[in-house]
Amino acid sequence: xxxxxxxxxxxxxxxxxxxxxxxxxxxxxxxxxxxxxxxxxxxxxxxxxxxxxxxxxxxxxxxxxxxxxxxxxxxxxxxxxxxxxxxxxxxxxxxxxxxxxxxxxxxxxxxxxxxxxxxxxxxxxxxxxxxxxxxxxxxxxx
Amino acid sequence: xxxxxxxxxxxxxxxxxxxxxxxxxxxxxxxxxxxxxxxxxxxxxxxxxxxxxxxxxxxxxxxxxxxxxxxxxxxxxxxxxxxxxxxxxxxxxxxxxxxxxxxxxxxxxxxxxxxxxxxxxxxxxxxxxxxxxxxxxxxxxxxxxxxxxxxxxxxxxxxxxxxxxxxxxxxxxxxxxxxxxxxxxxxxxxxxxxxxxxxxxxxxxxxxxxxxxxxxxxxxxxxxxxxxxxxxxxxxxx
Numbered sequence: 542x543x544x545x546x547x548x549x550x551x552x553x554x555x556x557x558x559x560x561x562x563x564x565x566x567x568x569x570x571x572x573x574x575x576x577x578x579x580x581x582x583x584x585x586x587x588x589x590x591x592x593x594x595x596x597x598x599x600x601x602x603x604x605x606x607x608x609x610x611x612x613x614x615x616x617x618x619x620x621x622x623x624x625x626x627x628x629x630x631x632x633x634x635x636x637x638x639x640x641x642x643x644x645x646x647x648x649x650x651x652x653x654x655x656x657x658x659x660x661x662x663x664x665x666x667x668x669x670x671x672x673x674x675x676x677x678x679x680x681x682x683x
Numbered sequence: 684x685x686x687x688x689x690x691x692x693x694x695x696x697x698x699x700x701x702x703x704x705x706x707x708x709x710x711x712x713x714x715x716x717x718x719x720x721x722x723x724x725x726x727x728x729x730x731x732x733x734x735x736x737x738x739x740x741x742x743x744x745x746x747x748x749x750x751x752x753x754x755x756x757x758x759x760x761x762x763x764x765x766x767x768x769x770x771x772x773x774x775x776x777x778x779x780x781x782x783x784x785x786x787x788x789x790x791x792x793x794x795x796x797x798x799x800x801x802x803x804x805x806x807x808x809x810x811x812x813x814x815x816x817x818x819x820x821x822x823x824x825x826x827x828x829x830x831x832x833x834x835x836x837x838x839x840x841x842x843x844x845x846x847x848x849x850x851x852x853x854x855x856x857x858x859x860x861x862x863x864x865x866x867x868x869x870x871x872x873x874x875x876x877x878x879x880x881x882x883x884x885x886x887x888x889x890x891x892x893x894x895x896x897x898x899x900x901x902x903x904x905x906x907x908x909x910x911x912x913x914x915x916x917x918x919x920x921x
Contacts, residue, residue: 546814548740548798549769555801556763556794 688903688916691731699906699913700870707737710849711813713869714840716822716860717853718884723875724902724917725853726751729818732851733772739849740766743818744791744825745776746784759790766798785834788825792817792835799846811847822852826861840867858883871907873898874917 696703703709710732719725726749733741733753742762743751753772754765765773777787795815802811819825819836826836839850840863852864857880865887873891876884876898881891889907897903897914904917 546802546812548771548814549767551801551805552763552766552798555797556767 688914691728691904691906691915691917694906694913694915696906696913699911700908705737706732706735707739709870710737710816710851711739712849713844714849714867715851715870715872716857716864716868717851717872717874718857718876718880719853719855719874719917720877721855724904725855725874726820728872728874728904728917729820729851729853732816732818733774738771739813740815741772741818742791742795742815743774744788744820745774746821746824748776749820758787759794762791763794766794784824785826785830788819789835792839795848796839796843796846799843799848803846810845813844813849814847815849817843817848817850819850819852822854822861822864823856823859826852826864828859828861830861830863834861837861837863840864869908872904873907874904875899875901 692706696706696709700709700712703712717725717728726747729743730749730751733743733751741753743753745751751774753774754770755774755776756762756765757776759775762773762775775791777784795817799811799815802814803809806812817839822836826834826840830837832838836850836852839848840852840861843850850867852860852868854860854864857865871884871889873884873889873894876891881895884891890910890912891898894905894907894912894914898905902916904915906913906915
């Protein structure tokens with residue numbers, strides 16, 4: 542009987558209120574980033590993202606830049622603008638001056654958990670993304 | 684010590700939990716509790732459950748930031764969106780691990796509760812079929828010994844099954860979790876546990892004494908349902 546339930550459909554009906562505006566989501570994302578930054582984010586970020594492919598990008602950035610070369614300038618130089626926008630969030634860089642302002646949709650998607658590996662990789666491959674990445678189907682379920 | 688035991692896949696679970704002919708049946712037959720000392724394989728076991736391709740939604744509340752497979756979200760809002768997007772294996776890892784898990788978990792529980800309430804209503808007010816398996820790691824930080832009756836985990840443990848929500852709580856510290864985690868569990872999974880926990884578990888009817896010789900060994904696990912016990916090897920690390 543449980544197999545007959547489409548939980549996604551039920552949830553869509555239950556939570557049918559309009560999603561929060563992007564600006565609000567970006568603010569929520571900023572809060573998350575601040576919390577991450579205030580903690581040991583080198584510990585925080587890898588575990589949170591370990592299971593998807595973007596984690597490899599993030600973890601590599603963290604491994605490389607958190608430590609003797611802490612700083613986003615190095616990240617910019619190494620991985621370029623579009624990667625850096627995402628990397629700012631991953632490494633807890635200042636959201637007020639970086640991705641929150643530049644990429645609110647990106648930040649919102651990250652904060653709300655709709656940022657999937659495929660979406661992220663597609664997203665970071667373009668400079669200055671303007672729209673939110675698509676919500677991708679689960680990768681671990683057929 | 685290498686255990687000469689079958690992995691959980693090969694344990695005839697239906698002989699332990701009546702009617703459990705599949706892993707899905709086993710996990711949805713009622714609430715469960717998992718106790719183990721650190722590094723005994725507790726998290727590995729829950730990873731294994733999360734990896735299984737079974738139909739019900741699986742949500743893992745992850746206060747210790749363990750690496751657990753599934754769609755990763757940070758809070759209840761992320762969970763809500765992930766469910767609506769069709770994800771069925773979702774890991775909720777709160778970003779601030781030190782603080783206020785009761786409130787954070789309450790928001791997560793509220794998302795599941797609302798869906799469960801709706802399913803119960805659709806079912807004419809009768810019990811909703813099990814649609815969600817909720818794993819709660821380090822359950823003592825969500826519902827500790829002194830948790831009040833309105834504690835969200837306690838509420839799910841007492842009233843969640845009617846709404847199709849099954850909870851599996853895990854802890855290293857059975858003596859620190861809420862009374863409800865002990866009394867509402869129909870099935871226990873014990874891995875290697877400290878000897879001084881045995882009397883406490885036995886106080887709740889878990890027959891630890893009779894199986895102690897096995898449980899004190901590394902990489903031994905036991906599924907316990909009433910007086911029925913089956914031993915297994917907790918995941919491939921032998």
